[in-house]
Amino acid sequence: MASTLASDECAFPQNCPIHFDKRISLDPHSYSSGRWLRRDKSERAARYIKFDFNALCQKVLEVAPGADIITDCKKLEGGFNRVFIFTLNDGRRVVARLPFTLAGPAKLTTASETKIPIPAILDWSNDAKSTNNTIGSEYIIMEHAAGVSLHQKWPSMAGDQRVRCIDAIYRKMKEVVDLRFPAFGSVYFANYLDLSGTYPLDEEFCIGPHCGTRYWDCSVGERRYYHSVRPNQGPWGNIGEFCDGLIDAGLSRLPPSVSNIDNAPSYHGLSRTHRSLLESARAMLRQISTDHRIAEAAIPLLFHPDLHKRNIFVSEDDPATITGIIDWQATSIEPAFWYSDEIPDFATPIEPGDDVYTEAFEVSSQFHTPILSSPRLMDENLFRPFRYSYRTWKDGAVALRHDMIETARCWKELGLVGQCPYPIPSPKELADHEKEYKLFEAAQFLKRDLANLLNTASDGWVPPEAWEATELAHREMFTGMLQAVLTNQEPDEDEPVRDEKILRSIWPFDID
Numbered sequence: 001m002a003s004t005l006a007s008d009e010c011a012f013p014q015n016c017p018i019h020f021d022k023r024i025s026l027d028p029h030s031y032s033s034g035r036w037l038r039r040d041k042s043e044r045a046a047r048y049i050k051f052d053f054n055a056l057c058q059k060v061l062e063v064a065p066g067a068d069i070i071t072d073c074k075k076l077e078g079g080f081n082r083v084f085i086f087t088l089n090d091g092r093r094v095v096a097r098l099p100f101t102l103a104g105p106a107k108l109t110t111a112s113e114t115k116i117p118i119p120a121i122l123d124w125s126n127d128a129k130s131t132n133n134t135i136g137s138e139y140i141i142m143e144h145a146a147g148v149s150l151h152q153k154w155p156s157m158a159g160d161q162r163v164r165c166i167d168a169i170y171r172k173m174k175e176v177v178d179l180r181f182p183a184f185g186s187v188y189f190a191n192y193l194d195l196s197g198t199y200p201l202d203e204e205f206c207i208g209p210h211c212g213t214r215y216w217d218c219s220v221g222e223r224r225y226y227h228s229v230r231p232n233q234g235p236w237g238n239i240g241e242f243c244d245g246l247i248d249a250g251l252s253r254l255p256p257s258v259s260n261i262d263n264a265p266s267y268h269g270l271s272r273t274h275r276s277l278l279e280s281a282r283a284m285l286r287q288i289s290t291d292h293r294i295a296e297a298a299i300p301l302l303f304h305p306d307l308h309k310r311n312i313f314v315s316e317d318d319p320a321t322i323t324g325i326i327d328w329q330a331t332s333i334e335p336a337f338w339y340s341d342e343i344p345d346f347a348t349p350i351e352p353g354d355d356v357y358t359e360a361f362e363v364s365s366q367f368h369t370p371i372l373s374s375p376r377l378m379d380e381n382l383f384r385p386f387r388y389s390y391r392t393w394k395d396g397a398v399a400l401r402h403d404m405i406e407t408a409r410c411w412k413e414l415g416l417v418g419q420c421p422y423p424i425p426s427p428k429e430l431a432d433h434e435k436e437y438k439l440f441e442a443a444q445f446l447k448r449d450l451a452n453l454l455n456t457a458s459d460g461w462v463p464p465e466a467w468e469a470t471e472l473a474h475r476e477m478f479t480g481m482l483q484a485v486l487t488n489q490e491p492d493e494d495e496p497v498r499d500e501k502i503l504r505s506i507w508p509f510d511i512d
Helices: 040-045 053-062 108-113 150-156 159-177 239-251 271-288 292-297 336-340 355-368 370-377 397-409 427-454 464-487 500-506
Strands: 006-008 070-077 081-088 093-099 121-125 139-143 186-189 205-208 300-302 312-314 322-325 333-335
Touching: 053 070, 053 081, 053 093, 053 139, 108 139, 108 186, 150 312, 159 300, 159 322, 159 355, 239 271, 271 397, 292 336, 292 370, 300 336, 333 336, 336 370, 355 370, 397 427, 427 464, 427 500, 464 500
Parallel strands: none
Antiparallel strands: 006 070, 070 081, 081 093, 093 139, 121 139, 186 205, 300 333, 312 322
């Protein structure tokens, strides 16, 4: 789901304590900001939080001396957290954020996030079961960011203000990018973790396990299995170890059964196919990572994981002045090239003339954060094998195989030393692969086009007010496309979707 926070304007539960000056209804526990066209029940269940809302309200007043009444409350929900914005009777706003279970590993995610205290943190707990935690959930209570969201301000900003704002964003991020780290992973207080498995930064901080969801069993519909590989969540002291972490993450998604996923497309592949391909990818990544260009592009870098307009706050009077950047959850130290492909929404052209903001992004990034922008100028084939190496069971074996083939084909042209550890498949194998890859591409285009036509997020998230109409439109689209497939008596030879079974196998949303 997109990181956009949806709002529930209702305020307080009927059984609120006397800290409130009004009583109207709100469900603080259940997800109420949308539905999903895929795995709707599971997605909403994963975002249910059992906790004591009254205790949270009491804690807010405890950490905000001078206030004794909560005058208003707004409930916001994103993909990984529930946020409550409390307005107090002294005019202050205080934010309380509670993570969903799918936000990352219990305890570690909250513990790591608090090491970047932006905005200022008033209180936090990463242990929902602690006797000192009366709320019953992990939480962070913080000051509200100063200023106004750039997302809110952007439409009314003049062109020159937008350009100056983009430059200011990267001047601000330069402070983070210029930091140097000895390893890849997440940052913690040194006294929180067993130091034997960490990399010390100083007396106060250290680098410990990576909090990213790709390494943990917390995503809806994506189990982890450790029958053939041990958990490998870092930290990693060099790029070679980081590559092993990616491959081990991919292997941990493979079920012990040799069977395929029910109704999976033909390009998905059996467990043994994935295992063999991932071990070949391990050898390829290890060899690529010894290249000096990769080493330079893989400097351990800390960066914001979601640098978009909603997470950037600016001055109301001068929107080219950055007042804060929020939501550092899941911030991690990655190879610099890992962040290079991310193009923020303020730099993505939407209307004619928006190219100027893309250019401003490129110039600002190259000037203020060259370590981040330099990998974008390198041949993409140097980095392609990294892209799907940890998620083949989700995307299908064909995606990683395709990237490995493309890199293997231009191994010498890329200037990589030695022989490519992944041999180019035989002509018949290549022909079979190309057929599977066409279906994979068709599936990606279908998912993109459906999301655009239905006005949903890529994972099928729909706001509640649009749910019934969107669900109906979705079923009508499937029926129409199925009819087109069934009545096409002579499909083109290159047509990958030739019958109902294939169409159902690549349809991205639930249809039964």
